[in-house]
Amino acid sequence: MKALYDSRADALQVDLEPVELVEEDVDVTGSCTVALAGGRVVGVELLAPAQRLGALTVAAERYGLDREALEAAARAALAAPDRQVTVDVAAGVAA
Numbered sequence: 001m002k003a004l005y006d007s008r009a010d011a012l013q014v015d016l017e018p019v020e021l022v023e024e025d026v027d028v029t030g031s032c033t034v035a036l037a038g039g040r041v042v043g044v045e046l047l048a049p050a051q052r053l054g055a056l057t058v059a060a061e062r063y064g065l066d067r068e069a070l071e072a073a074a075r076a077a078l079a080a081p082d083r084q085v086t087v088d089v090a091a092g093v094a095a
Contacts, residue, residue, distance in 0.1 A: 001069065003077035004084045005049065012049040014073045016065075017042050029055045034063060041065060049074055 003014045019042045022035040032055035035043035041063045046055055053074055060067035069089040076085045 001073050001089065002084055002086050003073040005077040005081045007081040010048050012046045012074055012077055014044045014070060015042065028059045028062060031055050032059050034059055044070060046074070050078060
């Protein structure tokens with residue numbers, strides 16, 4: 001997934017998969033919106049993310065997303081403002 005924190009807008013965008021056209025944006029919490037395409041969540045946007053990371057949990061629970069992966073992407077983007085970061089998330093492997 002790719003994430004970008006825009007410091008001027010104080011907004012975080014996490015792209016779960018690349019799409020040409022978002023078909024619908026759904027307001028999850030007032031500060032968190034999910035983008036849908038083809039019936040799937042393809043992105044999450046969060047306003048004032050440093051104060052509202054908990055909204056990602058709400059979106060993850062509502063849409064069956066990986067909360068830990070979303071939070072990892074958010075933290076990486078906040079640590080590198082105004083630069084796109086890529087977070088590679090793989091399923092755990094049993095030992």
